[in-house]
Amino acid sequence: TDQNRTIPTKIADLLAKTPAADSTDLINNAMAVADLGEKGLMELIKQLEGGGDKSRQHFAISGFSFYATQTGKEAWRSMATNAYGQALSQVTDPVVQQFLLVQLEQVGKNDAIPYVQPFLSKDRLSDAASRVLATINTKESLSSLHEALKSAEGNSKLYLVQSLGYAKYQPATTDILAIAKSADGPLKNAAYYALASIGSPTAENMLATAAKQS
DSSP states (O other), rough: OOGGGGGHHHHHHHHHTTTTTSSHHHHHHHHHHHHHHHHHEEEEHHSSSSSSSSSSHHHHHHHHHHTSSSSSSHHHHHHHHHHHHHHHTOOOOOOHHHHHHHHHHHSSSSSGGHGGGTTTTTTHHHHHHHHHHHHHSSSHHHHHHHHHTOOOOOOHHHHHHHHHHTTTTTGGGGHHHHHHOOOOHHHHHHHHHHHHHHHHHGGHHHHHHHHHOO
């Protein structure tokens, strides 16, 4: 019976039917991923590491992410968030981690924040991690971005400024103003764009001066 099939067998059967030929197969494949459970989905994710063609795994996971965001699929969305989030710290390939962050950008709510926070300071992944929290766009997720900005360096600081500007997060205005005054190059430009996006009156004079100089 289906209950007696092992997770590796279920994954093998799923991948044999991936990519889906039509929308019905796509839904069936998403149901098959859901049937794996959280641990089974993590096993599928771990197959993304290593050599070889991983397109079938990508199709299966991306399809599940899509259906997990649909109305009435909160249990799927929660399962996806937990599996992707836990796998983020268990896989070591930055390309796989980037893929998981993109999935979390789709399915994540506040439950994704603790999983994503550690990656805000990792140069290669901070862009994707920042976008996850900006897209979640809650008081909690944006506060996490703002908190990370206070100790950020290098590219991470640039991506955090961009994300806070994208989210129009007014509480970060003072910190971004300070960056605009002290930074140069791309970071200074990112701070200007963020301040313009936030639309804070306190930044108007600085932005007007910068516009005249450009």
